[in-house]
Structure formats: structure tokens, C-alpha cells
Amino acid sequence: MSEHSRVLVIGSTGKVGRNVVAGLLERGVRVRALVRDPDTADLPERVETVAGNLYDLASVREAVAGTDAVFLMWPFLSAEGITDVVRVIGPRRLVYLSSYGVDDSLARQGDPINQLHFDVEQAIRSSAAEWTMLRAGTFAANALGWAAQVRAGDTVREAFGAAARAVVHERDLGAVAAKVLFEGGHAGELYELTGPEPVTQSEQVRIIGEVLGRDVRFEELAPEVARQQMIDDGWPAEFADGLLGAWDGFERDPVRISPAVAELTGAPARSFREWVTDHAGAFR
Numbered sequence: 173m174s175e176h177s178r179v180l181v182i183g184s185t186g187k188v189g190r191n192v193v194a195g196l197l198e199r200g201v202r203v204r205a206l207v208r209d210p211d212t213a214d215l216p217e218r219v220e221t222v223a224g225n226l227y228d229l230a231s232v233r234e235a236v237a238g239t240d241a242v243f244l245m246w247p248f249l250s251a252e253g254i255t256d257v258v259r260v261i262g263p264r265r266l267v268y269l270s271s272y273g274v275d276d277s278l279a280r281q282g283d284p285i286n287q288l289h290f291d292v293e294q295a296i297r298s299s300a301a302e303w304t305m306l307r308a309g310t311f312a313a314n315a316l317g318w319a320a321q322v323r324a325g326d327t328v329r330e331a332f333g334a335a336a337r338a339v340v341h342e343r344d345l346g347a348v349a350a351k352v353l354f355e356g357g358h359a360g361e362l363y364e365l366t367g368p369e370p371v372t373q374s375e376q377v378r379i380i381g382e383v384l385g386r387d388v389r390f391e392e393l394a395p396e397v398a399r400q401q402m403i404d405d406g407w408p409a410e411f412a413d414g415l416l417g418a419w420d421g422f423e424r425d426p427v428r429i430s431p432a433v434a435e436l437t438g439a440p441a442r443s444f445r446e447w448v449t450d451h452a453g454a455f456r
Contacts, residue, residue: 178202179353180235182226183245185213187313188269191346192243192353193219199354206235227253232260241265241353242301249284249408251291258299265359266301267352268292269345272309272338272364272428273418282421283414304358308345309338309366309430312447315376322380322388322455329391331398333374335422338366341442343450344433351436364430368441373419376444380455383448395420 179196183189184205196203197218207213210221224231226247236242242261246254246268258266270293273286281287289307296303318328348365352358371379374390381388393401395416402412433441448455 177240177354178204178238180204180206180239180242182206182235182243183247183269184215184219186245187311187342188345188349189243189245190215191343192349193346195346195350196353199350201354204235204239206231226257229256229260232257236261236264239264241267243349243353244268246288246292249288249411251288251295254292254295255298258296258301261299261301263300264302265353266296266299266303267349267358268296268303268305269349270305270307272307272366272430274307283417284410285414285418302359304352304360305362306345306349306352307362307364309340309364311345312339312341312367312444313451315339315380315444315448316451316454318377318380319454322384326381326386326388327391328377328380328388329393330373331393331395331416332419332423333377333390333392334372335419336370336372336427337422338427338429339371339376339444339447340365340367340433341444341447341450344437344441347437347439348433363432363436364428365433366428366430366441368429368443370427370429371444379445380448383445383452384455 179201181189181192181203184193185207193203204220205215206224207221208225210223213221222231222235242264271286271289274290281290293305321328345365377388377390399412399416403409
């Protein structure tokens with residue numbers, strides 16, 4: 173791919189997508205973004221925008237025309253419509269941000285989140301696209317869900333404090349995606365992307381406090397209490413159950429740490445502490 177190439181980024185206004193855009197622009201690649209509202213997208217001036225969404229296939233067709241590659245984040249809780257979208261994308265390079273919890277040996281995954289990613293992956297595999305799957309560990313940015321509690325006091329209340337997760341910085345996800353989109357040689361690859369070490373939920377809370385210069389502690393909630401809070405916050409019950417089941421597994425099973433970020437980018441994966449330092453303002 174060269175500076176004359178054009179890449180469509182779907183999910184460009186999210187935390188990962190913005191880093192994908194930045195990485196591509198640094199390489200001199202022309203970037204197009206499919207966004208709901210170009211006036212509020214707040215993307216760099218060099219980014220061309222097309223108004224639309226993934227359920228509006230005419231807008232997808234317009235956005236993909238003249239591009240060489242596509243970055244895809246699937247923002248829905250169902251894989252309905254993905255087959256039509258990948259058909260419109262056609263025989264281009266396609267990089268999909270998936271989950272490292274997907275188990276290729278299982279047709280039915282253990283929770284609905286991984287099932288969603290599995291279904292999207294299967295549709296992509298059956299398409300004409302030259303695909304690469306980026307199977308990400310837990311987004312470090314999920315810790316922003318605790319920001320209101322940290323701003324309000326010195327206690328974060330959550331279930332499964334001993335759940336160790338392979339938290340990954342969105343800047344690393346963006347860097348890998350931009351590289352894979354830009355260069356050849358990654359077709360048919362499945363890359364697991366994690367941070368450099370496992371970090372438990374209670375350790376994440378402690379690190380947030382250390383970066384802020386405060387003593388922030390983790391208070392264990394019973395799973396049923398955490399479940400009700402998720403449902404009250406608008407989570408579908410099956411997704412709340414799936415997430416809590418995954419956390420239960422993270423307490424009991426060793427977490428996998430992958431060297432892929434360093435191997436692909438040439439730089440060590442960023443730690444959770446680095447992520448907190450980058451986002452400390454959200455917790456103050």
C-alpha cells in the first residue's frame with residue numbers, strides 16, 4: 173500500500189478507531205470514515221467522511237468505493253446484517269477487531285459477547301475479503317466504567333476482584349491495526365493482542381489510586397448484586413451473565429499473555445499503569 177491508497181475506517185470515532193486513523197495518517201495513507209454525523213465526528217481535517225451507518229448499505233457502498241482496505245468494528249449486540257456488509261466490502265483487505273475470548277474449537281461460545289464476535293468472524297471468513305482478525309484482550313478503557321466512583325470517593329465496588337485480565341491499551345490496538353492495514357502479508361492471520369502482564373481488577377483499582385496519588389480501594393460485590401447493577405444500567409441480562417461468567421473464569425484460569433503487539437509494532441505493549449497515566453484526567 174502507498175500514500176495513494178485509501179482506507180475506510182468503520183468505528184473511527186471510538187477510542188480504538190481514532191488511534192487507527194492516527195496511525196494511518198502518520199503513514200501518509202488517505203483515510204475515509206463512515207460516521208453518523210460528519211459535523212460532530214471531530215476527526216482530523218484530512219479525513220474524508222461519509223454519512224451513514226452499517227445498516228444503511230447504500231452508505232456503506234458509497235464509503236467503500238475507491239478504497240483498498242477496511243477496518244471494521246462491529247458496534248451491535250447481534251451479528252444480524254454482517255453478511256450483507258461484508259458482501260458490499262467485497263474483495264478488499266479487511267481487518268476486524270474481535271475478542272481473544274473466541275474459541276475456534278467451539279461452534280457455540282461460552283458467552284454472548286464471544287458468540288457475537290465468532291459469528292462476525294465466520295461471516296468474514298466466508299466472504300471474498302482478504303481478512304485479518306485482531307483478537308483483543310480486555311480493553312484497558314473499560315476501567316473508565318469506574319471513573320464516577322473514583323471521582324466521588326475512595327472506593328470502587330465491583331465483583332470478582334481477583335479476576336486477572338490481559339488488559340490492552342487502545343493505542344496498541346490502533347498501532348497494530350494501522351500496520352496490518354498498510355502492509356501486506358497478514359491475510360488469514362489471527363493475532364491475539366494483550367497488554368504485557370495480567371492485572372486483576374483489584375490491582376487495576378490500586379494502580380488508578382497510585383497514579384492519582386490517592387488510596388483507592390476495591391470493595392468486593394456479590395455477583396448477584398453486580399448483575400443487578402448492570403441490568404439497572406441497561407445491560408441485557410444475558411450479556412451481564414456472560415460478563416460475570418467470564419470474570420469468574422478469569423479468577424480460576426491463567427490468563428494468556430501474547431507477544432504479538434511487540435512483534436508487530438517493534439515496541440513493548442503498554443502497561444495498564446501507562447494507560448491510567450494517559451487518562452488520569454477522567455478519574456479526577
